[in-house]
Amino acid sequence: MLSALYAGLFYLSASILVFGVVLRMAIYARTPAPLKIAQTPAPTTRIGVFWRMLREVVFFQSLFKSNKWIWVFGWTFHMGLLLVLLRHLRYFTNPVWFWVEWIQPVGLYASFALVIGLLGLWSRRLLVERIRYISSPSDHLMLALLFGIAVSGMAMKFVARVDIVAVKVYFLGLLRFKILDLPPDPILLVHLGLVFVLMFIFPISKLLHGPGVFFSPSRNQVDNPREQRYAPRTPAN
Amino acid sequence: MASPDMDHPEGPQIVADPLKVPNLAFGAMAEIKPFRAHPNHQEPLGFPGELVGNWKEVAIEKIGELANTNRAFRVYLDACVKCGACTDKCHYFLGTGDPKNMPVARQDLLRSVYRRYFTFAGKYFPKLVGARELTKEVLEEWYTYYHQCSQCRRCSVFCPYGIDTAEISMAAREILDTVGMGQKYCNEIIGKVKVIGNNLGLQEKALRATLEDLEEDLEDETGVSVRIPLDEKSADILLVTPSADFFAEPHIDGLLGYAKVFHQAGVSWTVSSYASEAANFGLFIGSQDNMKALCQRIRHAAEDLGVKRIIFGECGHAWRVAYNFLDTLAGPFDFLDPNYPVPQHILEFTLDQIERGNLRFDKSKNDHIRLTYHDSCNVARASRMGDKPGGQFEVPRAVLRAVCNNFFDMDRDTTHESTFCCGGGGGLLTDELMDLRTKGANPRMTALQRVTEDHGVTHMAAICAICKTQFSKVMPQFGYEMDSVVSVHQLVSNAILLDGQEIDGDDRVPEVADAGVT
Numbered sequence: 079m080l081s082a083l084y085a086g087l088f089y090l091s092a093s094i095l096v097f098g099v100v101l102r103m104a105i106y107a108r109t110p111a112p113l114k115i116a117q118t119p120a121p122t123t124r125i126g127v128f129w130r131m132l133r134e135v136v137f138f139q140s141l142f143k144s145n146k147w148i149w150v151f152g153w154t155f156h157m158g159l160l161l162v163l164l165r166h167l168r169y170f171t172n173p174v175w176f177w178v179e180w181i182q183p184v185g186l187y188a189s190f191a192l193v194i195g196l197l198g199l200w201s202r203r204l205l206v207e208r209i210r211y212i213s214s215p216s217d218h219l220m221l222a223l224l225f226g227i228a229v230s231g232m233a234m235k236f237v238a239r240v241d242i243v244a245v246k247v248y249f250l251g252l253l254r255f256k257i258l259d260l261p262p263d264p265i266l267l268v269h270l271g272l273v274f275v276l277m278f279i280f281p282i283s284k285l286l287h288g289p290g291v292f293f294s295p296s297r298n299q300v301d302n303p304r305e306q307r308y309a310p311r312t313p314a315n
Numbered sequence: 316m317a318s319p320d321m322d323h324p325e326g327p328q329i330v331a332d333p334l335k336v337p338n339l340a341f342g343a344m345a346e347i348k349p350f351r352a353h354p355n356h357q358e359p360l361g362f363p364g365e366l367v368g369n370w371k372e373v374a375i376e377k378i379g380e381l382a383n384t385n386r387a388f389r390v391y392l393d394a395c396v397k398c399g400a401c402t403d404k405c406h407y408f409l410g411t412g413d414p415k416n417m418p419v420a421r422q423d424l425l426r427s428v429y430r431r432y433f434t435f436a437g438k439y440f441p442k443l444v445g446a447r448e449l450t451k452e453v454l455e456e457w458y459t460y461y462h463q464c465s466q467c468r469r470c471s472v473f474c475p476y477g478i479d480t481a482e483i484s485m486a487a488r489e490i491l492d493t494v495g496m497g498q499k500y501c502n503e504i505i506g507k508v509k510v511i512g513n514n515l516g517l518q519e520k521a522l523r524a525t526l527e528d529l530e531e532d533l534e535d536e537t538g539v540s541v542r543i544p545l546d547e548k549s550a551d552i553l554l555v556t557p558s559a560d561f562f563a564e565p566h567i568d569g570l571l572g573y574a575k576v577f578h579q580a581g582v583s584w585t586v587s588s589y590a591s592e593a594a595n596f597g598l599f600i601g602s603q604d605n606m607k608a609l610c611q612r613i614r615h616a617a618e619d620l621g622v623k624r625i626i627f628g629e630c631g632h633a634w635r636v637a638y639n640f641l642d643t644l645a646g647p648f649d650f651l652d653p654n655y656p657v658p659q660h661i662l663e664f665t666l667d668q669i670e671r672g673n674l675r676f677d678k679s680k681n682d683h684i685r686l687t688y689h690d691s692c693n694v695a696r697a698s699r700m701g702d703k704p705g706g707q708f709e710v711p712r713a714v715l716r717a718v719c720n721n722f723f724d725m726d727r728d729t730t731h732e733s734t735f736c737c738g739g740g741g742g743l744l745t746d747e748l749m750d751l752r753t754k755g756a757n758p759r760m761t762a763l764q765r766v767t768e769d770h771g772v773t774h775m776a777a778i779c780a781i782c783k784t785q786f787s788k789v790m791p792q793f794g795y796e797m798d799s800v801v802s803v804h805q806l807v808s809n810a811i812l813l814d815g816q817e818i819d820g821d822d823r824v825p826e827v828a829d830a831g832v833t
């Protein structure tokens with residue numbers, strides 16, 4: 079019963095996540111950018127734009143220039159999250175890919191980085207008056223959600239260990255559309271439940287900034303209007 | 316001119332930090348707003364004369380249209396994570412402390428409404444995500460705070476996603492125009508350009524008389540007949556310059572500088588009375604249609620006069636429009652000489668002449684000046700000069716260094732792509748916003764005071780008509796003379812040696828036999 083419920087939620091939230099994000103990106107891609115609005119100094123070639131994007135996505139270059147505290151916490155959180163997510167691939171692959179094996183130990187520490195980053199961001203949101211002013215309840219709720227996911231996940235590793243082999247068997251089963259038994263461990267159920275919520279809201283919330291960053295015209299445009307006429311097809315032109 | 320405070324009786328004075336973050340002052344600027352456009356200013360631009368009855372539907376429909384036709388609008392409204400990195404980057408926030416002048420808060424004024432009508436979360440959980448109904452109060456709030464944004468893009472530089480509040484504020488003004496709530500200053504001016512050809516409403520006759528007077532002044536000053544041609548068919552170069560260059564100080568001195576450079580370079584050029592305006596306020600109100608109409612005047616002038624090149628004079632937003640949009644909106648310009656970029660900036664032309672060795676200068680003519688340079692926002696963050704990224708910073712400085720011995724940059728945090736707006740850009744250069752303009756100029760003025768302290772800087776060169784007007788108005792309030800702001804080409808004009816020019820009485824500059832000609 080429980081196994082079936084969680085299976086249903088898994089399929090549903092995963093489809094919403096995938097379709098939602100794909101749909102969003104399709105909308106962004108379809109929406110025309112009628113004019114050149116590159117934020118200069120900007121690269122004058124496509125390759126240059128690729129590097130600019132890479133520096134933004136990997137190092138958060140602009141954020142670094144802007145505010146060292148937000149950068150430290152934000153970057154720590156995101157890199158921690160990335161490693162933790164990659165580490166989780168071992169629950170979905172059999173045999174486990176070799177590089178996923180490699181990052182297992184790092185992934186463990188990364189969970190601490192993730193939590194520290196989250197708490198840092200959250201405390202700024204609460205303590206810095208400017209940021210408190212611009213926060214809505216959902217901004218706090220999302221931090222709470224991520225915090226809940228992280229802490230419940232870490233609890234299963236460091237406090238009350240669950241039968242992780244059984245969990246893996248369950249998820250490998252789901253990938254083959256077979257519903258096996260999920261261990262009814264309360265922390266595990268909380269952890270998974272929160273993850274499903276996150277997947278549900280991802281495409282309809284600000285969490286969408288992930289894919290959104292690649293579509294920002296001020297950053298993804300090549301600065302070459304004099305070299306190459308910019309004439310997108312739009313209703314106005 | 317402010318005196319360097321090195322010899323202040325109480326020892327060197329420590330000047331405030333231009334980046335200092337103020338305490339939040341809620342509602343501090345809530346009452347500051349520009350005059351509303353009269354129906355006569357609205358209708359020629361294609362906007363309703365006054366607030367339409369079904370303003371709510373019209374506004375919401377317009378938001379939807381923008382979301383579907385402008386990727387920046389949609390992505391910027393969706394992607395913000397409220398990280399707060401931009402909160403202390405706007406000069407109007409730094410100068411006023413009003414939290415609604417923090418860039419993200421300014422975006423939120425519109426984002427909250429977009430969320431309410433166009434997103435799932437905002438429709439069903441408005442409280443949770445800070446979504447709100449569109450009401451008359453909201454419209455008024457937009458009118459107030461979207462006219463406290465000079466569209467300078469400083470916030471965009473510091474946002475991890477490059478979210479550009481300028482785009483949001485242009486869109487907001489377009490929505491306001493669409494429901495009949497236009498701003499007088501911008502819309503009246505756009506109307507004048509559409510009918511007469513320039514922001515001032517200066518008719519061809521008056522313009523001709525002005526230019527003839529200036530030619531006389533030039534001859535009196537130099538003893539050389541330097542021309543400022545108007546509507547001369549088949550000239551090689553069409554100069555499109557802000558009309559302030561024809562009458563305002565220190566703009567005129569810049570125009571005289573262009574004329575001398577063209578003269579010495581030996582090129583034929585002309586101003587057009589039909590397109591006697593580089594400024595394009597269509598940008599400020601986010602109206603592509605109006606922007607396009609003004610761009611097309613320039614194209615027509617270029618075609619009519621049969622010129623080979625188009626060069627723009629010193630103006631920030633005009634250069635943004637010319638550099639980025641002219642070709643898209645009024646191109647292709649395949650009737651021009653393909654050996655030159657379309658368009659060119661006057662500084663690119665002048666620097667090229669300097670590098671070719673066609674211009675000679677007596678730099679000591681500028682020795683009474685200790686100079687710094689104000690990067691204009693639209694040049695710094697929305698365009699380029701030369702062929703390398705960042706040329707917009709290097710080209711003007713190279714010209715200034717070639718004509719002036721004492722040059723000092725301000726704090727790096729307040730120049731180049733991090734430059735502060737003058738406080739009067741984006742269609743805010745109107746008297747009723749003087750309080751806002753002065754407060755918004757504060758970060759720039761504080762940075763200037765620092766170089767005055769450290770290096771005895773007396774003058775600041777600017778490359779934009781709006782900056783020049785704004786600074787000559789506000790600088791006196793910060794302890795400087797109003798003529799402490801100078802045109803870049805004014806310094807060129809001071810130092811340039813024309814062939815045959817009288818120097819100190821009867822001596823004449825000898826002709827340079829091999830002066831090359833472009």
Ligand code: SF4
Nearest residue numbers: 395396398399401474
């Ligand atoms: S820096 Fe960008 S993402 Fe962060 S709050 Fe400002 S606009 Fe939003």
Ligand code: SF4
Nearest residue numbers: 405464465467468470
């Ligand atoms: S564009 Fe400039 S004026 Fe407008 S919010 Fe950003 S920093 Fe402020």
